[in-house]
Amino acid sequence: MTRHDLPTGPEARTRLAAYADRLLEGARPYASPSGSLITLPGRPGGYGTAVDGLEGFARTFLLAGFRLAGEDGADPTGLAERYAAGLAAGTDSTHPERWTRPEEHAQAKVEAASLALILDMTRPWIWDRLSPDVQERTVEYLGSVVGDPGYPDNNWVWFRIVVETFLRSVGGPFSADDVARDLAAHDRFRRPDGWFADGPERSFDHYTGWALHLYPALWPHMSGAAEAAAAAGDDLSLRSAADREHLARYLDDALALVGADGAPLVQGRSLTYRFAAAAPFWAGAYAGVGRPGQLREAATRIVRHFADHGVPGPDGLLTLGWHHPWRPIAQRYSGTGSPYWASKGLLGLALPASHEVWTAAPEPLPVDVGDVLAIAKAPGWAISATHDDGVVRVINHGTDHAVPGADGGDSPLYARFGYSTATSPLLDAEAWSSPLDQSVVLLDAAGRATHRTGFELSHASLVEPVEPVENETSATGAPTAAVLASTADAHWIEVDPTAPDHGSGRPGTSTPAGRITTVSLVRGAWEVRLVRVSAQPEIPEPAEATALRIGGWAAGPGLVSTVVPLLGDVAPVRGETTLDDATPLAGPTTTPWSRYAPVPDGWVAVGIYLARTPALGQPRLELTAGQAAVTWPDGKQTTANLP
Incomplete structure (x- = not known):
């Protein structure tokens, strides 16, 4: 039908x-x-x-x-x-x-x-x-x-x-x-x-x-x-x-x-x-x-x-x-x-x-009528739907099935940076202990990934064009992007295997790793994700992190998922992880990622894309005086202050 x-x-x-x-x-x-x-x-x-x-x-x-x-x-x-x-x-x-x-x-x-x-x-x-x-x-x-x-x-x-x-x-x-x-x-x-x-x-x-x-x-x-x-x-x-x-x-x-x-x-x-x-x-x-x-x-x-x-x-x-x-x-x-x-x-x-x-x-x-861009304040989501392929995405900076300051494990069902109507988060056993898809994690020497549950949402808003652009959307003053930001005290966790699964993150013994600030600029099928790692002042000597990894969408057949580097002094190692039967959707899933080693000083950024067809171009990013300026593939521009 x-x-x-x-x-x-x-x-x-x-x-x-x-x-x-x-x-x-x-x-x-x-x-x-x-x-x-x-x-x-x-x-x-x-x-x-x-x-x-x-x-x-x-x-x-x-x-x-x-x-x-x-x-x-x-x-x-x-x-x-x-x-x-x-x-x-x-x-x-x-x-x-x-x-x-x-x-x-x-x-x-x-x-x-x-x-x-x-x-x-x-x-x-x-x-x-x-x-x-x-x-x-x-x-x-x-x-x-x-x-x-x-x-x-x-x-x-x-x-x-x-x-x-x-x-x-x-x-x-x-x-x-x-x-x-x-x-x-x-x-x-x-x-x-x-x-x-x-x-x-x-x-x-x-x-x-x-x-x-x-x-x-x-x-x-x-x-x-x-x-x-x-x-x-x-x-x-x-x-x-x-x-x-x-x-x-x-x-x-x-x-x-x-x-x-x-x-x-x-x-x-x-x-x-x-x-x-x-x-x-x-x-x-x-x-x-x-x-x-x-x-x-x-x-x-x-x-x-x-x-x-x-x-x-x-x-x-x-x-x-x-x-x-x-x-x-x-x-x-x-x-x-x-x-x-x-x-x-x-x-x-x-x-x-x-x-x-x-x-x-x-x-x-x-x-059905057109692209959708909205902020859902309570869950801390940017809702971005694209009319051409009918996919709805949310970029998540406010939901983790926990409270700020918690130090439990991430639930793949709640704490990922993105969810959609066309993809599922990875839900295999590994996903509960080591986040990969739609994640920003620190890695230790053994490759263990940190968790972000208990993070703090600091910003969520729609942003209007920075300058007039010759098209109907900007002429009406409509927003060109959504901007969200959050900060997590990242931590490794030894999960308690006896804890009952009620959908939230697994409890366990946590070890501090560092503070990660993440800013998302969202428009259409693209998210520009900026990441900065800093020390936790109250933790003078956290456990050593050897790398930073940013994961994209876990996409199945018929979808295009990409992560492209946009900013950083050192080019990342880029890769993909393909898993069979790791989600309730049919077919294998492939998750692209970028890994930076050692952990960079200052901001790094990637463009994260999900759609049913390949992207026509990619965003461009410039950092100036504490601001991120994004030029989207269609020429529209968005600026956002960085924390």
Whole structure:
């Protein structure tokens, strides 16, 4: 399918519904006899088979619930009956196929939220038809979360809000203190320009959209939400208005982050949830913000991207992977049922065919209209999309899933200098201990690479032309580049191999190496990266670094990735590293790099390029009086002050 062939109205919805039904039918043969556990094939996840089976039920229940709600209860395949039977067995503590309980394993708290959300959304067709004893057991099962102090300070706070809102609506246990505390945590996660951090760290990823924006958009539609908020001392109407405004601003950035082919940004943990990346656009439709035709285009294009790449496979199953099964994409918490959180990307099916998100005329995405250049302040990203090839890139000086001053290891999912919709960071075992792609590292005599986690963002802005240029862009005063800068106290780290993998960098014992200041000037497919190494004044004798290495994009087939030296007294050694099966994308990846030995005094600079076609020329760079002056291949010029 081409990217604009999905029609509007009922036909578009019918096609997406058929896709959803295929997913539900693919999982059905793996249900236990009672239907309470859906244990998909494959090696068990890090939390064991019992949790895998619960996830398989709860996450497909999300999708089944969306189908029922959007069809006003019409149920030709018997979804309500099947899932009600599973609910009855799963909540029965004496049943051999009972569910793992929230007090037995924390992951059950996540799945409890999906159960509660859909029981509320499908209330007339499932909850109201359950026998009183099953209702009582369900309340008792979900009620174990009330007053539980073990909820992490991140997106999990919404799982308890959703569960307790449902419980209160059916006369179950409820804690106003819990909800007040969780809403306060949500407010602490709020960041500028529509963003949320997934907790107190600089954790910016897809959870901003598929959790921290999604649940606030759905919560006001739950029965008794206003009363639950009031009991917690909150005004739901005022909160919802603020959340809608925050979501509307976030969607500006989120829309700019979707590639022309529908590919979402390959960055952050839980990537195996795939088209859950479409969830914030459906959230916009629920909340009544954004342009419906554009929201639908973004969401359906993301789903179609994966469908076009063979997802699900011939057996109709979602696997741990991206375009194809790829087990290393999993975190410790990922099991065989985990990928079905992708159901969130089909949330639009819960809206009827008459809803404006289905009837509005389609509208293009930002990358369809022209090149995009923007600053996302909260994550410290420059967003640069090129219309010609449809690739979206971010240059990252603000996100590392840590806090300033931390000295842990870099997570390839967060701490690299660049991410895109066409590439993946290297995710093989070596990538966690020795950064290569999109990195600036010091090397010791053994070739060990430093890490930058805990760095300080010092600048992020758009820059206008330094002099008039005869073209439409400069005539309007539009920016020619984005400029970002950060400083890292680089450190080698002996990684603790026993630490669980939750997507963030590995902890361990660190050794100081030196201070690295990095400045990026970004425009189109190019980044001009300037680097300076200095001593850390508070560390008089750091371990000796023998070389500086700057790595470019890890590019697969059909992409051009280059690193070209632009500045430096000594010419670097240039090379490429090709790896097989080091990312969840098909084919080998090749990462270009430049290595300077010994470590240079003063600034060095390279041009870093990623596109689907070779570059026509390269940037030129001049340093004058603490300024970098870049002349781009098309003749436009940008200057930036250097720290």
